[in-house]
Amino acid sequence: MRRTLARRPDHDRPGHDHPGRAGQPAPQRRSRRSADGIGAWWLLAAVLPVAFLAVFFAWPVAAMLLRGIAPEGVFDLSAFAQVLGAERTWRILGQTLGMAAAATVCSVTVGLPAAFVLYRRRFPGRAVLRGVVTVPFVLPTVVVGVAFRALLSPGGPLGFTGLDQTTTAVVLAMVFFNVSVVVRQVGAMWAGLDPRQAEAARVLGASGWRAWRTVTLPQLAPAIVSAASLVFLFCSAAFGIVQTLGRPGHGTLETEVWAQTVVFFDLRAAAVFSVLQFAVVLAAVGVSGWAASRAGRALRLQDARVPPLSRADAAPVAVAAALGLLIVLPIATLVVRSFHSAEGWGLHNYRLLTTAGAGFTGGTTVAEALEHSVKIALDATWLTLLAGVPLALLLTRRFRSRTAVRAQRALDGAVMLPLGVSAVTVGFGFVVSLRAQWPELAASGALVPAAQAVVALPLVVRSLVPVLAAVDPRLREAAQTLGASPWRVLLTVDGPFVLRGVGLAAGFAFAVSLGEFGATTFLASPDYQTLPVVIVRLLGRPGADNYGMALAGAVVLAVLTAAVMIMCERLRPRGAGAEGAW
Known part of the structure; x- marks a missing residue:
């Protein structure tokens, strides 16, 4: 067998151009070029997450800034001189x-x-x-x-x-x-x-x-x-x-x-x-x-x-x-x-969680706010995964084109930006952009999970990237050489790794969304508030019962968040890259 392979003609070897077919690469070269990722497949994979970031992050933040520097549609930097000139x-x-x-x-x-x-x-x-x-x-x-x-x-x-x-x-x-x-x-x-x-x-x-x-x-x-x-x-x-x-x-x-x-x-x-x-x-x-x-x-x-x-x-x-x-x-x-109140030790503070607190007339109770938080966090989680999984796949692909590598690095930096941009800026940006443009969408409550998904997206991507980076690129190349389509390579090679890391990613998304406070304060309606908003509201009102309810509500929120993360930690992939999630 070795002797036969050694005498194999050049035109029959993989990667060698056949006589009479000048300029036509062999199948192996075509597979390598497709592995470069410059094609309709990766452009399509980038559309959804890039559109998500553009609509729910770039637009609100830009709208917030433009309202300040061009209030009447005319560029005016006098506010910068006024604010930056103040000692405060x-x-x-x-x-x-x-x-x-x-x-x-x-x-x-x-x-x-x-x-x-x-x-x-x-x-x-x-x-x-x-x-x-x-x-x-x-x-x-x-x-x-x-x-x-x-x-x-x-x-x-x-x-x-x-x-x-x-x-x-x-x-x-x-x-x-x-x-x-x-x-x-x-x-x-x-x-x-x-x-x-x-x-x-x-x-x-x-x-x-x-x-x-x-x-x-x-x-x-x-x-x-x-x-x-x-x-x-x-x-x-x-x-x-x-x-x-x-x-x-x-x-x-x-x-x-x-x-x-x-x-x-x-x-x-x-x-x-x-x-x-x-x-x-x-x-x-x-x-x-x-x-x-x-x-x-x-x-x-x-x-x-x-x-x-x-x-x-x-x-x-x-x-x-x-x-x-x-x-x-x-x-x-x-x-x-949380177990201590004016009545002594007991469950008094926890019994009050079914009320709106002392000094409030009507409004959302703590128990109702918890239910709202869980529902909103679930919606935000699937939104985050829908944008985060394609982003993680894009960021872990090894592109050979310099243009693609530069675009990949730029996208990686853009994904990190919501981590540090004030959630207050994002929330108010939603108010002056999305809510102003589509008030019926804001009334439906859909903007709250969208804002929370923006905040959670960087952590989800960072938890998935180390897992997908552990995929040996030679496995993808081998699958493509054997004739597998991009969809089949994605499902059979990357799919198992995605499933292993999606548990931890979902946990991060749910935990971050459950406790998100800054953006939610602008977007949650008075009748559909989340638990963090209600806790801060209770802290700002006088009265021992309100303070005790804030403590009890914080304990409930902490226990729920920790329980979700413990379950997801059990699903976390072990081995190389596991610690790099954050």
Whole structure:
């Protein structure tokens, strides 16, 4: 057989042009060209998600900005000079950047030792502790804010500190919410680093600290920078946390956008603050993308040895224990205080969830708001998956055309933008664009799940991309060489991977939609409000019963969100790329 193949004529070999057929490539070359993705198939696959982003993100945001810079249809930048010339504007910008930077530094400082303990050391219960660290990130921001109010307010365990409704409380809540990004992203890379290089440095006389600083830290630097930029991005857009904690100090860019649109109805000033916030987002997204590309080229060893904990690890263990306390204490306080009322300990606050609260006449009860939230979140989930799955497929295809690669990178950056653009901007953009254009569509309630889908889309895509990136491109090429159509390649090669990752993606979409607050405040009708909106409304009204109902409602929302994420985590694909979901 080998001898026969060796004598095979050139014109019979795959990829060789047959005599008399100059310029006609062999079937194998045609399959490779189709694998390039420049054709009607991939253009069709891009239409739906690109149209979704254009209609439900680009248009509302642009409409919001145009209302500020061209209120009468005439371009006018006088509002920028007026707002940027005010000292208060720079104080708001400084506080936004300052709190985000402080929370980022604290998250990295606490997250690195925790990542070392949870990913580079072996001990009983490590998997459980990894799950505990993940819990805050999937909680709605309203729940996080209410938990810290319960912890720091008078009557709470740390009420004596006087930190309630201060910028320090906001920074602590941001660290609580985002530190798991550092732990998981840096820890996943740390677990795969080759330990022999640091061991060689130790043998040559370097101290443990010097070996870590000169060998391990440079290898982790891209992952650290990527995680830090993501944390900064999330902290600069933490509207729900800042709003529930009382907008301390000068507030943030997001809360100022909300105040200018809802309180003062000054769209031109709101547009200027939106531009400032958008610039912060673009910078953070750019740094994150650059660092993520460098992180993928770091030296890795998949089967790195994981030693058990020892006495030498006392310092990182102590920091990890402090982080565990920061995570457990607010949640535990929220749960415990939800069972306490003026009548003592019991279920009084939970019984009141069937009412609209003290001082309200009619309106949505907490139980009804929960039902509304679940229905809206389900609608938002399938909308997100409908746009997110094609996007993930497009972003994981290996194109050979430079034009296609540039378009792919641009699309990847565009998908990340809703993560940082203020949900308040998106919500009000819906009001001045989609609601103004189709009021009957707004009256039907369809805009609320659409806005929530926009907010959830980046996380869904980020959870699917590592799974689809694990597909060996040679499998697709082999299927095409054997004559499989694009539909059959998609179903038989990519389909199983999509099904494995769609569980976690659906969980992210449902959890984010269930707790979305910023955009929903503009779009939810008074008779069809969601649970986060009702919780914030209860916090803003005086009365012990209203406060107790807010605590009980936050517990219900947190339990539902955590239960969904636990079920979806069980469906998460194990192996390479699993930690890269976020």
